Amino acid sequence: MRYVLLLGFIALPLLAQSKRVFIITDAEGVAGVCRQEQTDPKDAELRQLLTGEINAAVQGFFDGGASEVFVWDGHDGSETLSALTIDPRAKLVMGRLESTMLMERRFAAVAFVGQHARANSRGGVMAHSYSSLGIQNLLMNGKPVGEVETRTALAGWFGTPVIFLSGDQMAAEQLHAIVPEAETAVVKEGLDNYACISLSAEAARKLIREGAKNSMGKLGHIQPYKLNGPVTFQIEYTSRHALRQDAGSGPGEEVVDARTIRFHGKDFIEAWKRTHF
Numbered sequence: 001m002r003y004v005l006l007l008g009f010i011a012l013p014l015l016a017q018s019k020r021v022f023i024i025t026d027a028e029g030v031a032g033v034c035r036q037e038q039t040d041p042k043d044a045e046l047r048q049l050l051t052g053e054i055n056a057a058v059q060g061f062f063d064g065g066a067s068e069v070f071v072w073d074g075h076d077g078s079e080t081l082s083a084l085t086i087d088p089r090a091k092l093v094m095g096r097l098e099s100t101m102l103m104e105r106r107f108a109a110v111a112f113v114g115q116h117a118r119a120n121s122r123g124g125v126m127a128h129s130y131s132s133l134g135i136q137n138l139l140m141n142g143k144p145v146g147e148v149e150t151r152t153a154l155a156g157w158f159g160t161p162v163i164f165l166s167g168d169q170m171a172a173e174q175l176h177a178i179v180p181e182a183e184t185a186v187v188k189e190g191l192d193n194y195a196c197i198s199l200s201a202e203a204a205r206k207l208i209r210e211g212a213k214n215s216m217g218k219l220g221h222i223q224p225y226k227l228n229g230p231v232t233f234q235i236e237y238t239s240r241h242a243l244r245q246d247a248g249s250g251p252g253e254e255v256v257d258a259r260t261i262r263f264h265g266k267d268f269i270e271a272w273k274r275t276h277f
């Protein structure tokens with residue numbers, strides 16, 4: 001553990017001074033959201049439901065000892081959250097982020113709120129991997145993945161653990177498959193792609209607040225999820241999205257078929273940056 005010297009005195013450990021949490025938001029995993037039309041970022045009910053869950057998470061993280069909480073509006077163009085209604089203690093990140101997603105700032109932890117399961121997940125509510133219209137399947141080292149797995153691995157590359165997720169049952173199970181100790185708040189059970197059994201908004205917020213608080217107690221115990229050695233990403237696009245004409249011409253690119261491209265890297269971050277996510 002490192003210490004800093006301040007005016008001749010040894011200050012508190014740096015770890016205790018930097019409990020900054022980065023929340024990644026989405027919409028399909030929010031309680032009460034089960035139909036595609038509900039995920040429009042301008043939908044008034046969605047904005048209210050998501051903001052309520054975000055603010056519950058922010059409250060929980062601060063109750064658990066967080067020093068700062070950053071919230072990235074990560075759903076569909078970053079137009080769902082508002083500085084008018086977000087918890088005044090939180091910092092709102094808006095707009096498209098570069099491939100590293102600010103992870104180079106070395107947060108103490110990453111959390112997901114409103115998260116959905118990966119594409120082709122039976123029992124996942126509106127399950128998809130990055131784009132429900134554009135991407136059919138996404139593989140990382142030959143295994144199906146979605147935002148949960150790839151962003152957890154991205155955080156892990158920078159030494160940051162994922163400690164919390166709220167969303168549907170399948171999303172929670174998929175995080176637990178790679179980070180068993182993470183806290184999860186399951187706010188709905190998927191019956192099929194557009195049907196679910198959901199908690200009320202009030203019950204979901206209470207569960208999220210408690211889970212976020214509890215997750216802060218696991219800092220230092222939950223290890224970052226890291227992929228060692230060479231990494232590949234394979235993207236199979238839907239039939240309406242054929243590969244670009246110059247596909248395969250870039251470093252580490254390999255065309256598999258008319259709708260599928262594979263990206264190779266000597267490590268996770270090199271392969272990840274080549275995907276252009």
